[in-house]
Structure formats: C-alpha cells, structure tokens
Amino acid sequence: MMSSVPATDKKSKLLVYSIEECPVCGQKTKRAFVVGDYITKDGSKCTKCGNQTRVSLVYAESSKPSG
C-alpha cells in the first residue's frame, strides 16, 4: 500500500543575498546576507558614485539551477 505521508523532500540549499542599491546612480550590488541586514538599512559606499547605498532587497536563491 502506498504511503500517504510524503517522504522528506530533497531540498536544494537556499542561499540568501542582500542587494545594495545606490539611490543616486541606481547601481546594484549583490552580496551574501549578514545577520542584522534589513531592507532600507544603510549599506556601503557606492563603488560608482561614492554615495551611500541602501539595502533594497533581501532574497533567497536556490544553489542548484532550477528546472
């Protein structure tokens, strides 16, 4: 008889990134998420124009290519 309890999925590992965006020139930098990061938090200086960047997104991506 087939089990109705699903076996534990083999989940691909999720990597979490923070996106820092420069509000002046719009340059986006992707880096690994660090505990304490949150959206709208001040980031590092923009490498293009030197202005203060801001964390605009925090998201997870699968380490395996989807499909």
Added chain:
Amino acid sequence: MPLFPNVALQVSTDTGYLLYMIFFVGLFVFQFAFGTRLQVYFALNDIGRGLSKLKVMKEKSRKEAIDYLVNVGKAPGDPAQRVDQFLDYVTIMPVNTDPQGIINKIDHIVTTNNDRVRAEVTALVAQNNPVTVSISENLLEVATALNMIHKVVRHYYILGKKTNSYFTLIQLQMLMPMIIQESDALLNAVDSFKVGQPVGDGIGCVSVSKFMVGKEKRAIAKDTVMAIAEYKGRKLYVVKADGPMAYVGQPGVAIKKVIEEMGVKPSAIIMIDAALKLEGEKTGEIAEGVGAAIGGIGVEKFQIEEVATRNKVPLYAILVKESILEAITVMRKEIAEASEKVVQTLQRVIEEKTKEGDDVIVAGIGNTLGVAQ
C-alpha cells in the same frame, strides 16, 4: 496414441477450475471478513509514521525557541518551564450562536492574547530589543502551532485505534500529507525568523516601504506606522507594520484612524498583500482585484470593509502569488523581484482610479520582519 485422449485433460481442467474457484471465493471471504481490518492496520501504520514526524518537528521548534531565548535573548536562567507553559496556553474564542457583535469580541480576545504574549516574552528575555522580542514571539507561536497540530493528530489517532473506527482513521490518513506539508512549512519558517530575514508574506511591506524611505513616520496604531508621500499630485497615506520587527501591525485600526480621526477623505484604498497561489500558478505572479486584501482571523478585514463601506471608498487589491511555504519562509527571488512590478501596478492603479489633488490610502499588509521603512 491414448484411447481417450481428452480424459486426462478434462480431469486436469476440472481440478484447475475448482482451485481457481476456491481461491477467488476464499479471497472474497477474506476481503469481506478482514478487508476493513487490514485497511485500518495500514492506516494506523501510516498515521503513526506521520505522528512521529510531527513529534520531531514539535520538539525541534521548541528547542529552537528555547535556544534563541537563551543565546540571543539572554534569558536569565532556564526558560524551558516557562516555554512549556506558554505552549499549552489556550485562547478561547467567543460564543458564536449569537453572532451579533462577535468581531469586537474576537478583537478583544485576540488583543488580550497578543498583549499577554508580548508581556510574557518581554519578561523572558533580558534585553529590550524590539526585534529580538518580536522574533521570540514568532518562534514561540510556531512552536505553539506545531504543539497543537501534534496534539490534535495524536488525539484522533488514539481515538481511532481505541474504537477501531475505520472512518476516523481513513479521514485522518487522507489529511496527513497536507498536515505534514503545513507543519514542515512552519518548521522551515524558524530558520528565517531566527536571523531576521524577510519572509514571502512581507512582499506588501517591501513594496510600500519604497514610498516611505526618507519620509517622516508616525505610529498610527499598535506596531503600525504611517508616512505621507506624494505621487503625481496625489497625497498618499502609506501604512505598514513597524519594521524590521516581526510585526503584522493593525492596518484596520490604522486605516480607520486615517479616515475617521485625521478626517482624510480618500478616493481609494489600495491594499498590497501576498496571496496563496493555486497549484500550477507561478510564484511572484501579480493579480489585481477589488476588496480588502488581508488574511488573518478576520478582525482587520472587517474593520477595513466597514470603514470603506461607511465612507463609500473603493477598495482595490494588488496580490502577489506564493505558496504557504514561500509565504512563511525566507523571501524567494521571484517574490522579491515582483516588488518592482507591484510598484508599477500601484502607480498605474493610482493614475487610473484617482485624479490630481486626491488623497489615497496605500496599505502594505503582512509580516514585516527584516523590512524597515
């Protein structure tokens, strides 16, 4: 060549036929007499396996909550006993045989419970950091939910076993995959909560926070903030839960206050929220509609519908599709990137449904963990 060539064959065929009949009659009798028992046996095994998984999940979430309280919250002493008391705490919903005024009663009970949870957690952790307190609240809520799921499933499992009730067990067996899936999602949420990562449910907050950055914010309801922004001649009253704490706030109270206490006469209320997708729908897809886009127990939805109806303000909804797992675990790329499209949709709705000089209320709904403003 035998004299009667078909005799042996005839005997053999008769015996075969007889055995064949005995087998099938026997099978029929066995199925009739023991079929249900056999299915009960399989169902019990199946549910028992699921129950063991639920027990592991329940214990893991409890341990994670205690570890967080000790390591991050710096709880003095061992909080295990207080946590166990917390897990068994019950909220008794009001009587619904006379539904008149039930929403206010539910609101009162839920508010009392939320205040109690906040007070308990604040007493448990040594530091007064609101992010740590809110994360502790969420971790304890996850542990409470898993504890309750395990208890209810165990109840029906034992009841079915005691009474040998075929129908109780079969119904529970059919529900087990969904129960395990939802419990698994809850357990996965713990990892995101612990480190303060935004969850999929926070997409509404992410979208409206773009209108609030750099603006003056004011507390408008418990755990809820509002900022005034401007878009193409319209004045936007932007409301969201106070981030980056793991709050959902009180958007219903906030919208009511904007309209009834501040005297704002909005031309539209636009709500942005995550919506559960149906199987086959794509994560991050955007849907538009009318009505109050907010989940939960129904109190906030009622308040928003009531104030909108009383003041004849149209309610518009922008929804981002995601699964239950995606809603309560770390925000996926497809969902986060949908925030740009949500902002474009919001701007289009504002342009189409209102005119210059109008006031518009924009509410980002959801858990705002990791999303400030």
